[in-house]
Amino acid sequence: MRTKIKSKGFFLSVLLLAITIMSCGEEGKDSSENKLVASNANIPVTLEMEAELTSPPNVPRSVGRRKAKKLIVNMEVLEEEGEMADGVSYVYWTFGGSVPGSFIRTRVGDEVEFHLKNHPNNKLPHNIDLHAATGPGGGAASSFVAPGHETQFSFKVLSPGLYVYHCATAPVGMHIGNGMYGLILVEPEGGLPQVDKEYYIMQGDFYTSGENGDKGLQTFNMEKAIEEDADYVVFNGKVGSTTGDNAITAEVGDRVRLFVGNGGPNLVSSFHVIGEIFDVVRVEGGSMINENVQTTIIPSGGAAIVEFMVDVPGTYILVDHSIFRAFNKGALGMLKVTGEENKKIYSGTQKESVYQPEIKGDKADMAMNTKKVEKEAPLKNRAERIAAGKAVYAQTCFACHQANGQGVPNAFPPLAESDYLNADVDRAIGIVLNGNKGKITVNEKEYNGIMTPQNLNDEDTANVLTYVYDSWGNSKRDVTPDMVKKKRSSH
Amino acid sequence: MSPSFFVFVFSVFVLSFSTYAQSVVDMKLIQGGTYLPLYGVDSLTVKVNSFYMDEYPVTNEEFQEFLKKNHKWQKSNIKGLFADANYLTEWNDDSSLPLNANLNAPVTNVSWFAAKNYCDCLGKRLPLLDEWEYVAMADEKKRDARTDTNYNQYILNWYESPKSFNKQIGSTFRNYWGIYDLHGLVWEWTIDFNSVLISGESRKDVDKDSNLFCGSAAVGATDLMNYAAFMRYAFRGSLKAKYSVKNLGFRCAKDVEPVKR
Numbered sequence: 239m240r241t242k243i244k245s246k247g248f249f250l251s252v253l254l255l256a257i258t259i260m261s262c263g264e265e266g267k268d269s270s271e272n273k274l275v276a277s278n279a280n281i282p283v284t285l286e287m288e289a290e291l292t293s294p295p296n297v298p299r300s301v302g303r304r305k306a307k308k309l310i311v312n313m314e315v316l317e318e319e320g321e322m323a324d325g326v327s328y329v330y331w332t333f334g335g336s337v338p339g340s341f342i343r344t345r346v347g348d349e350v351e352f353h354l355k356n357h358p359n360n361k362l363p364h365n366i367d368l369h370a371a372t373g374p375g376g377g378a379a380s381s382f383v384a385p386g387h388e389t390q391f392s393f394k395v396l397s398p399g400l401y402v403y404h405c406a407t408a409p410v411g412m413h414i415g416n417g418m419y420g421l422i423l424v425e426p427e428g429g430l431p432q433v434d435k436e437y438y439i440m441q442g443d444f445y446t447s448g449e450n451g452d453k454g455l456q457t458f459n460m461e462k463a464i465e466e467d468a469d470y471v472v473f474n475g476k477v478g479s480t481t482g483d484n485a486i487t488a489e490v491g492d493r494v495r496l497f498v499g500n501g502g503p504n505l506v507s508s509f510h511v512i513g514e515i516f517d518v519v520r521v522e523g524g525s526m527i528n529e530n531v532q533t534t535i536i537p538s539g540g541a542a543i544v545e546f547m548v549d550v551p552g553t554y555i556l557v558d559h560s561i562f563r564a565f566n567k568g569a570l571g572m573l574k575v576t577g578e579e580n581k582k583i584y585s586g587t588q589k590e591s592v593y594q595p596e597i598k599g600d601k602a603d604m605a606m607n608t609k610k611v612e613k614e615a616p617l618k619n620r621a622e623r624i625a626a627g628k629a630v631y632a633q634t635c636f637a638c639h640q641a642n643g644q645g646v647p648n649a650f651p652p653l654a655e656s657d658y659l660n661a662d663v664d665r666a667i668g669i670v671l672n673g674n675k676g677k678i679t680v681n682e683k684e685y686n687g688i689m690t691p692q693n694l695n696d697e698d699t700a701n702v703l704t705y706v707y708d709s710w711g712n713s714k715r716d717v718t719p720d721m722v723k724k725k726r727s728s729h
Numbered sequence: 730m731s732p733s734f735f736v737f738v739f740s741v742f743v744l745s746f747s748t749y750a751q752s753v754v755d756m757k758l759i760q761g762g763t764y765l766p767l768y769g770v771d772s773l774t775v776k777v778n779s780f781y782m783d784e785y786p787v788t789n790e791e792f793q794e795f796l797k798k799n800h801k802w803q804k805s806n807i808k809g810l811f812a813d814a815n816y817l818t819e820w821n822d823d824s825s826l827p828l829n830a831n832l833n834a835p836v837t838n839v840s841w842f843a844a845k846n847y848c849d850c851l852g853k854r855l856p857l858l859d860e861w862e863y864v865a866m867a868d869e870k871k872r873d874a875r876t877d878t879n880y881n882q883y884i885l886n887w888y889e890s891p892k893s894f895n896k897q898i899g900s901t902f903r904n905y906w907g908i909y910d911l912h913g914l915v916w917e918w919t920i921d922f923n924s925v926l927i928s929g930e931s932r933k934d935v936d937k938d939s940n941l942f943c944g945s946a947a948v949g950a951t952d953l954m955n956y957a958a959f960m961r962y963a964f965r966g967s968l969k970a971k972y973s974v975k976n977l978g979f980r981c982a983k984d985v986e987p988v989k990r
Contacts, residue, residue, distance in 0.1 A: 361916075382967055458885065
C-alpha cells in the first residue's frame with residue numbers, strides 16, 4: 239500500500255513538472271483562451287426563443303448573426319421499437335424519437351434552458367450529459383428523471399464546437415448502446431461560414447441477441463457489448479438510413495458540410511467519403527482546422543465537422559473505413575450528386591484492354607496487338623470453369639455483392655436467388671461488360687446505384703457468370719465465352 | 730418444509746385475522762435467509778426474516794374496490810403532498826377505470842403513499858427492498874438464479890419491451906416461492922425504495938458510495954446479474970414518494986408474527 243502511494247506521488251510530481259514545462263511554452267496562448275472562455279461567460283442574453291430541433295440527416299438553420307439568447311430546448315425521451323435492418327427490429331431508446339437524437343444548434347453565449355421529458359410509457363429513468371455543458375456530469379447530475387416526469391436545468395454554452403450528448407443513467411453503456419446519443423453544435427459569434435448543404439450523420443454500434451441479419455425483434459446483448467463484438471455498425475441508427483431513396487443529396491458545385499458524430503458505445507470511426515477529399519476538417523469538432531484530409535478519425539463520444547466541394551456528379555459512399563463495418567455491418571451511406579459532368583476532373587473509363595505481362599516482346603507491340611493476344615483458351619469442363627469463376631468473383635464482385643451473393647440492403651442488389659439475374663442471361667452478360675446505372679427492381683426491392691463496367695475478358699466473364707448462376711439457388715445455366723463474345727460485338 | 734406445514738401456517742393466520750382473511754390466503758410464505766445484494770460485498774450479506782408476500786401484484790379491480798371505501802385516496806380528493814398529477818391519470822373518474830383497461834392487470838400510476846395505505850388497510854405493509862430483491866432473485870426452480878444467463882436475459886428483455894403494464898396478472902412465471910410477476914409486468918414499490926441511492930449521475934456513484942459498487946466490480950463485471958439489478962436500483966433512485974408512474978405498481982407483504990395493534 240505504502241509503495242503504491244509513493245509511486246502515485248512520484249507520478250504526480252512528474253506530471254506536475256510536465257505541466258509546468260508545457261505551460262511555460264504556451265503561456266501566452268493558454269491565458270488568451272482562458273480569457274475568451276471567461277468572456278464568453280459574460281456575453282449578455284437578450285430575449286428567449288425555443289430551439290428548433292431536427293431529426294437526422296437534417297440540421298436546424300444556422301444561428302447567423304443573431305445575438306445570444308435564452309434558448310429553450312424541449313427534449314422528449316421515447317423508448318420505442320424501430321427497424322434496424324430489413325426484417326430486423328429493435329427497441330431503441332431515443333432523445334426525440336430518432337437515433338441519433340434531435341440536433342441542437344446554439345451559439346456561444348446562449349443560455350440553454352433544458353427540459354428533459356421522460357414519456358409516461360417508458361420503463362426507465364433517464365438523464366442527459368451534454369459535452370457542451372460545463373458543470374457536474376454535463377447536466378447528468380441535474381437531469382435524472384423518472385418516467386412520466388420532466389426535469390429542467392440551465393447552462394451557458396462557453397466554447398464553440400460540435401459536441402456529443404448522451405444518456406448517463408446506469409447502466410450507461412446500455413443506454414448509449416440502445417441509441418441515446420446525439421449532437422449539439424455551438425457556433426461562434428456570427429455562425430460558421432455559409433455553405434450550400436448541411437447534414438447530420440452519426441455512427442453507432444449495436445449488439446443484438448441474434449447475429450447480423452437474424453430476423454425479428456432483437457434485444458440488447460450485454461456480453462457482446464462488453465466484448466465490443468458489434469453486430470451492426472450503422473449511420474443514423476439503422477442499416478440503409480442514408481442509402482437509396484434516403485441518400486443525402488447535393489448539386490455539382492455545392493459546398494457540403496457534414497456534422498459527423500460517433501455515439502459508440504465502443505467503436506472509433508474512420509470516417510471517409512469514397513471519391514471525395516475533405517477540404518476542411520474541424521478536427522474532433524473543435525477549433526483546429528485540418529485541410530485536404532482523406533479519412534478522419536471520430537472517437538466514440540466525439541465528433542468532427544467535415545466540408546468539401548462536390549465537383550462531379552455521381553454517388554459518393556460514406557463509410558467507416560474500418561471497412562468490414564461498411565460492407566458487412568451497415569456503416570454505409572450515400573451522397574448523390576447531380577449536375578454537369580466535368581471530364582477534366584474525372585473522365586470515367588477511357589479505355590479497356592487486356593493486360594498479360596507473361597507475354598514477351600515489345601511493349602509498344604503489345605498495346606497495338608491487344609486483339610491478337612486474346613488467344614484461344616483450351617476448353618475446360620464445367621467444374622473447372624466454375625472454380626475459375628469463383629476466383630474471379632472473389633476478386634471482382636465480392637466487395638459489393640458479398641460472399642454469398644446476398645448484396646447489401648438498399649445499396650447493392652443480391653445475386654442469390656435473384657429474379658432479375660435469372661430472368662435474362664443476355665442482360666446479365668451486358669451488365670458485366672458495360673455496367674449498369676439507374677433504377678432496377680430485384681426480388682421486389684428497388685435499387686438505384688451504379689455498377690461500373692468490369693474489365694474482364696470473354697472467358698473470365700463467362701466463367702464468373704457460370705459460377706454465379708450455379709450458386710445460391712440460381713438457375714444453373716451455362717454462360718459460354720461465345721455468348722459473351724456475341725454480346726460484346728452486338729454492343 | 731412440507732406443503733402441509735404451509736397450509737397449517739396459513740390456516741392459523743386466516744383464523745387470527747378474521748377481518749382481512751381473504752387477502753391472507755393469497756399470500757405465500759417466504760422462508761428467511763441471507764443474500765448478497767447488488768450493493769453488498771461478500772462480508773456484508775443481508776439477513777431477511779421470514780415473511781409473507783402477495784402472490785400477485787395488486788390489480789386494477791382490487792384498487793377500485795379500495796377506492797370505493799377510502800374516499801380520501803380517490804383521484805379528486807387526494808392531497809397534492811401524497812400524489813403528483815399522474816395519480817390514476819387514466820381513470821375516468823374517482824372509481825371507474827378507462828375502457829381499455831384490463832381489470833386483472835396490475836394497478837399502476839399510484840404513489841408510494843397510496844400503495845402504503847392500501848396495504849395498511851389490509852393489515853399488511855409494503856415489502857422491504859431487501860425482501861423484494863430476495864424473492865425476486867428466484868426463478869422457477871432456484872432460490873437464487875442470478876448467475877443464470879437465461880434468467881437475466883429474461884429480465885433484460887422485459888426492461889426493453891414496451892407497454893407490458895396492461896397484461897393480466899399471473900401471465901409471467903411462477904417462481905420458487907410461488908410468487909408471480911416480479912419480472913415481466915411492472916416495477917413495484919418497496920417501503921424503503923430510496924434507501925440505496927443511485928444519483929442522477931450514475932458514473933459518479935462509484936466513489937460517492939463505495940458500498941454500492943466497491944468489491945463487486947459491478948460495472949466492469951461480465952455477469953449480467955448486475956445489469957438487471959442495476960436498472961431496478963436506478964429506477965427506484967429516480968422516484969419520489971408522491972410520484973405515480975405508468976409502469977410502477979405494487980404488492981403487499983406481511984410479517985410472520987402478527988403485528989400488534
